[in-house]
Amino acid sequence: MMVRISKQTGLQPEDLGYPGDSYQNLPDMNRIKADHPLKKSMSEEYILGIWDGHDSGAAIVRSNEILYALNEERLSRRKLEIGFPKLAIAAMLDRLKLTPESISQVAVSTSDFAKTLTRFFPSMKEEYYKIRRRKKRPGLLTPIKKRVKYTLTEWPPTGISRNLTRRLVRKELDKCGLKNYELHIVDHHLCHATGAAYCSGFEKAAVITLDGIGDAISGSVSRFEDGQLERLSTISGKESLGIFFEHVTNLMNMRELEDEGKVMALSTYAYPLPDDQNPMLDWFQVDGLTLHARYGSQRTYQQLKELLWQFPSEQFAYMAQRTLEVKVVELVRNAVRQLKTECVALAGGIFANIQVNRLIRLLPEVKGCFVFPHMGDGGLALGAALSLNAVRNGVTSYPFKQIYFGLDFTDEEMEAAIREFGFPYTREADIVKTVGELADSGSIGLWLQGRMEFGPRALGARSIIAHPGREKIKDDLNLRLKRRVWYQPFCPSMLQSTAERIFYDFHGQSDPFMTNAYLVKEEFRDQVRGVIAIDGTCRPQIVSEDTPTSPKFKELLKEMESRTGLGVILNTSFNLHGEPLVCSPSDALRTLRETKADYLVLGDFLVRLPV
Numbered sequence: 213m214m215v216r217i218s219k220q221t222g223l224q225p226e227d228l229g230y231p232g233d234s235y236q237n238l239p240d241m242n243r244i245k246a247d248h249p250l251k252k253s254m255s256e257e258y259i260l261g262i263w264d265g266h267d268s269g270a271a272i273v274r275s276n277e278i279l280y281a282l283n284e285e286r287l288s289r290r291k292l293e294i295g296f297p298k299l300a301i302a303a304m305l306d307r308l309k310l311t312p313e314s315i316s317q318v319a320v321s322t323s324d325f326a327k328t329l330t331r332f333f334p335s336m337k338e339e340y341y342k343i344r345r346r347k348k349r350p351g352l353l354t355p356i357k358k359r360v361k362y363t364l365t366e367w368p369p370t371g372i373s374r375n376l377t378r379r380l381v382r383k384e385l386d387k388c389g390l391k392n393y394e395l396h397i398v399d400h401h402l403c404h405a406t407g408a409a410y411c412s413g414f415e416k417a418a419v420i421t422l423d424g425i426g427d428a429i430s431g432s433v434s435r436f437e438d439g440q441l442e443r444l445s446t447i448s449g450k451e452s453l454g455i456f457f458e459h460v461t462n463l464m465n466m467r468e469l470e471d472e473g474k475v476m477a478l479s480t481y482a483y484p485l486p487d488d489q490n491p492m493l494d495w496f497q498v499d500g501l502t503l504h505a506r507y508g509s510q511r512t513y514q515q516l517k518e519l520l521w522q523f524p525s526e527q528f529a530y531m532a533q534r535t536l537e538v539k540v541v542e543l544v545r546n547a548v549r550q551l552k553t554e555c556v557a558l559a560g561g562i563f564a565n566i567q568v569n570r571l572i573r574l575l576p577e578v579k580g581c582f583v584f585p586h587m588g589d590g591g592l593a594l595g596a597a598l599s600l601n602a603v604r605n606g607v608t609s610y611p612f613k614q615i616y617f618g619l620d621f622t623d624e625e626m627e628a629a630i631r632e633f634g635f636p637y638t639r640e641a642d643i644v645k646t647v648g649e650l651a652d653s654g655s656i657g658l659w660l661q662g663r664m665e666f667g668p669r670a671l672g673a674r675s676i677i678a679h680p681g682r683e684k685i686k687d688d689l690n691l692r693l694k695r696r697v698w699y700q701p702f703c704p705s706m707l708q709s710t711a712e713r714i715f716y717d718f719h720g721q722s723d724p725f726m727t728n729a730y731l732v733k734e735e736f737r738d739q740v741r742g743v744i745a746i747d748g749t750c751r752p753q754i755v756s757e758d759t760p761t762s763p764k765f766k767e768l769l770k771e772m773e774s775r776t777g778l779g780v781i782l783n784t785s786f787n788l789h790g791e792p793l794v795c796s797p798s799d800a801l802r803t804l805r806e807t808k809a810d811y812l813v814l815g816d817f818l819v820r821l822p823v
């Protein structure tokens with residue numbers, strides 16, 4: 213059945229979603245082309261998007277501009293925060309010099325039964341959060357509770373869950389000082405899809421969302437054309453590839469919803485197993501634009517358990533990774549063929565998997581591949597705001613050149629923070645040259661410049677930087693700062709001119725958000741050995757001449773080029789092990805103190821620990 217994004221009725225006329233059992237269609241408000249007359253009278257209202265689940269956050273958009281997008285973890289300092297994003301809302305309003313009453317439109321994502329239940333009983337999600345993050349030991353009842361959780365997430369939104377959501381979210385927003393605002397509930401996968409479609413810069417694309425589960429579904433395929441988004445199919449939450457991979461992560465004693473990248477990294481160490489010996493491949497069947505699973509979520513978990521004892525860990529990881537790759541690529545191929553398009557826009561947690569993304573990017577029928585940079589649920593708040601802005605103001609295009617949507621700090625604030633910590637510092641006349649020298653000499657540095665990046669990847673605003681070619685850099689970084697698993701590689705940032713030289717598979721499409729993998733040519737691997745995986749691939753931030761970066765970051769890449777012949781630097785996220793990316797100068801200084809890194813750059817200030 214072909215359905216269109218519509219302004220929904222259901223129990224409340226202002227919700228946005230796709231027609232479901234309890235929805236009725238209203239005239240489609242989203243069929244608004246970019247040149248629609250409405251755009252000329254675009255309102256100047258501020259639209260607030262919020263997400264109050266895993267990696268909660270908030271975003272503010274106005275007319276055709278994304279003003280701020282910020283995740284709560286950066287302020288609460290709890291990685292992948294689950295609480296209501298009250299700090300993010302307050303910080304954004306403060307920076308915009310707005311009162312809470314200035315917000316007249318709010319969009320919140322997701323109103324399924326399980327999500328609503330945790331809004332009603334926040335202690336439930338707090339307990340799950342602590343156990344999942346290994347902050348609390350699982351109790352005897354934990355496996356049962358987990359099973360119940362997976363079952364409840366499969367229950368779709370109802371009139372009751374939406375009404376409750378509205379009441380509970382309003383209560384929280386009222387505490388933030390908001391008054392006289394309209395509240396809209398936006399379908400979970402619609403948020404993922406609008407983020408991917410509207411920010412892709414494509415006029416026409418197949419939009420594919422795949423995740424664990426949200427509003428009872430785990431994926432969707434939509435057509436995006438001339439600003440219009442049509443959902444063509446869904447994948448049931450009971451047949452979720454995302455939950456399959458969550459189970460794999462969990463069974464390998466890693467943290468689901470957080471360590472899936474480690475499973476992918478470990479898989480590269482396995483001897484490839486022939487597909488006909490990989491039973492996981494038979495558990496999922498791609499059928500046109502949808503997918504069917506042989507087992508439900510619980511049975512899949514049991515089946516995985518049955519396999520796990522028979523294989524070494526890396527082989528088990530390989531089998532799961534291979535299954536994900538084969539099935540997602542098949543789905544994407546079907547979508548591209550059926551929609552007669554050469555472009556794909558992707559979102560949802562599965563597309564954090566850069567090896568899957570690489571296979572999609574290299575498909576001969578795919579000419580453009582855009583991955584929404586905050587592909588997981590942390591991007592839902594912005595997706596909700598964009599969905600609402602499309603309906604109200606007809607804006608359906610925000611081609612992403614840069615995603616520095618977070619907070620920034622003045623020189624005065626930085627200097628005051630340094631003085632408070634009492635660390636020696638200098639104000640450098642040429643910070644880029646100084647850092648180039650330090651990196652060249654083997655030092656590991658912390659780097660904070662300009663507005664914080666949006667999403668999980670450090671993009672040169674809050675980064676740990678080092679020379680990419682040192683033999684021992686990975687061990688040094690791990691022992692002193694990051695404490696990552698040994699098989700997970702660090703990533704590089706590089707100039708596009710370098711990418712053109714060192715990759716076999718770079719075909720000229722700028723890739724500034726670290727969402728894809730590329731294969732380094734044999735002859736360059738030694739020069740970048742600190743930032744490649746064992747299979748020779750890496751996950752680069754590729755910066756072209758016209759890509760905006762954080763202040764001085766492009767100059768730093770050029771400085772490295774003049775020193776080493778390659779415009780590359782190791783760039784990993786600026787955080788303490790287990791903490792979110794740093795946000796403020798104080799976070800940065802605390803990290804310097806605790807990690808004993810060689811130096812910290814705050815704007816033009818160079819800070820070192822007292823000897």
Ligand SMILES: [Fe+2]
Pocket residue numbers: 400404423424425426560561588589
């Ligand atoms: Fe999601």
